[in-house]
Amino acid sequence: MKDTQQAGVQGYRLDRRRFVGSALMAGALTRAGSGGPPVRGCQPAGLLARRVKLTADRLLSGQIPSFTPEFVLADVALIPERRFNEYSGDLSGRYLGALALLPADDSAERLRSLVAQLIGHQRSDGRFGQQDLVFKADQIGPRHMALLWGNGRLLVGLLEYYEQSRDQKVLDVASRLGRFLLGVRRECSDPAVLKKLEGQGASGYICFTQLIESLVLLKRATGDKALLEAASSIIPLLQPRGIQHAHGYLSTLRGIMMLYDETGDAKQLAFVEDAFARLVESPDYTEFGSVLEYFGLRSAGQGASDRSTIVQNSGKDPRDEGCGHADFLRLGLQLWRQTGKLQYLERAESCLWNGFYFNQFPSGDFGHHVCTEPGVKPNDNVARAWWCCTMHGYRAFPDILQSVVTEAEEGIRISLFEEVDWTGETLGLKLRRSSRQLQPLHWGVSLEMTRAASDSPPILVRVPAWAERADFLLNGQPITMEIRDGYSKVQRAWAVGDRLEVVFRCRLALQLADGTRLAQREL
Ligand SMILES: [Zn+2]
Incomplete structure (x- = not known):
């Protein structure tokens, strides 16, 4: 994302088997779990365990900044002032979801306390964050999108926490938040809003389309099938890659794959497979087996003015983002699991080894590296993106663990x-x-x-x-x-x-x- 954040998450269905035609299944499909933690039965060891611990320690006891409750909740309390508080729920939601799905040390107690405080910051209309932002088509702008982005990430985090805790209060809060997001959907879908938000990078329209993921998770938690229709209606609004924030775009694709898992609608799968195929055959697919923070930097036909969004948000040299690697990896694993096609697993593995692992800092953070022709250099700006990538990187570990060993019919x-x-x-x-x-x-x-x-x-x-x-x-x-x-x-x-x-x-x-x-x- 921009010098910024964004992140995405996605949950998996672990509570049912999915068979996609055994002939096609050549490589993959697995038995779903029992609905417990996604990594039940699979513990990291060796090098992988060290990587997981590095980031878990960062989240629980790292410094500069330290993830104190006050710091984590600043994006919903709006105090103290903290970078990207306007993306309300972005950091707090990711923190919640990441540690809920892969607990470490005393994280379960910490999250209980954090959630109890977080709930108190919900506004009367269900949103978190700035209360006076009016969601009318003629008023919607980047700040509205920032709030939507953060609220969407928070809804994902709350539902991932609910998946583990089964705390009814949390589901009630999530449902109210979901109603707020559904309530602003029509105004956000106005073509004039879409037009106005072109070129807004991490505060652009992907802040809206990324909501698909949270709506699917809410359906899973509540059984309300109307949420699937709402999520489906967002798909046509995803713009082509062009100049686009990779994390938001890929989070939307991950959401559509989750939607497909619920609906079985072949058109939804075809949409994602087509988008993925076009991506990996384009210059937006990198030598790291992954993506940069922004699509479009290397594409032909983009002029200097087209690239200004990227330069403004990401710097003049190509830069990666931990969130983008995590998304590409997770999307590849999803596609593999749901189609059985090994080509997706191969792509995911290449991203894992060459992009995702490479992106992890010795501090345990994930973030940004600047890629120049002679090689990778330190970022001029903040490299360790503690507001998004550190949590979103950690969120990818359960997906990895879930994919190493799987039980299939054969x-x-x-x-x-x-x-x-x-x-x-x-x-x-x-x-x-x-x-x-x-x-x-x-x-x-x-x-x-x-x-x-x-x-x-x-x-x-x-x-x-x-x-x-x-x-x-x-x-x-x-x-x-x-x-x-x-x-x-x-x-x-x-x-x-x-x-x-x-x-x-x-x-x-x-x-x-x-x-x-x-x-x-x-x-
Ligand atoms: Zn990030």
């Missing part, structure tokens, strides 16, 4: 190679990076069974597109495996202590700036 799928301890009904395993000395261009992982039963399901290990070949060792002995639909399946009566190792020979390729890869033989 067995336990290992789809991402992040270090975790996973426990299912009949099988448990530790997934680790290989500790073997490997040849150059080789990379590997090991799976050690920590729980097993005689009828434990088979294990399917993804063989990624970046691997030229995959060699398997079972308890130190090579085994020959077939690859089918992107996975190799190992079936046996698993015993505790069994160890499956996989060594990938990485494919050597030259990747062009537009993401195109040339195989070695083409070099």
Whole structure:
């Protein structure tokens, strides 16, 4: 976002199975969980655990600034003055949602107290923040959009908190906030408003379209199907990428995927798949396997005046944003889970390793890096975006954890190679990076069974597109495996202590700036 914030979040449905035609499902679909925390049964380990802890510690005990209750709630109390208080609920909502879905230390107690205070700041019409902003088409401007953005993020955070706490008071507050947002929908949908907000960057129209996510979450919590119609009516208002704030745009796409999960409307899926395909074949898709803070900087046909929005909000050199990486990653994972197409998982993984992890600061924050031709340089402005990216980055971890090991009809799928301890009904395993000395261009992982039963399901290990070949060792002995639909399946009566190792020979390729890869033989 602008020198700014914005963030998005999205929740997942964990409470039902979704099958999208087994033939297509080649790679992905999984059994949904039981409605508990999204990461139940999957704990981060090794390097991933260190990354999670780094940001959790930042949120709970970091300094400069410190996330004290007063500081977090400043965007709804409107005091003390704090950067971006006009995006009311943006920081506080994200803080709530991120730690609700991935608790750490005493975060549950802290959130209880925080929520109790936050509720007191709701205005009589359901909104949070500046009370005298009038939502009439002829008056709506950037400050209204800032409030909508923050209130939308807050509604997401409240509902993610409700998902875990089942606190009826919170649902009541969320419902009132939802009614406020629905109430201003008609005035915001006026074409004159759309026109007026062109070029407003992080205070532009994406502040409105990002509401789809919160409306879907509210439907899940209340069962009110009218919310789905309201959310659907917003889709046509999403403008093309053009000069556009990536985080707001991608948050809208994530919201549409959540909507599709509810409605099963193929047109909604097609809308997102088409938008994603156009993005990754455009100059807006970067060498980090991800996006910059703004779309349009590298596009042909944009003049200096067109770019002024970006320069004004993001600086003259290209800059990334933790929120944009988190969104691209999460959107890729959503698309993979809901279509079974491995190409989306490959994109998400590339973003994870090259964009998202790269973006995390040693302080645990996420934020901005300036990308110049000779390389990445420190941001001239505030780099650690504690008002959005730090929480939104943390919010991506549950999505990652949810995707590493999944249960499908045909067995336990290992789809991402992040270090975790996973426990299912009949099988448990530790997934680790290989500790073997490997040849150059080789990379590997090991799976050690920590729980097993005689009828434990088979294990399917993804063989990624970046691997030229995959060699398997079972308890130190090579085994020959077939690859089918992107996975190799190992079936046996698993015993505790069994160890499956996989060594990938990485494919050597030259990747062009537009993401195109040339195989070695083409070099
Ligand atoms: Zn951000």
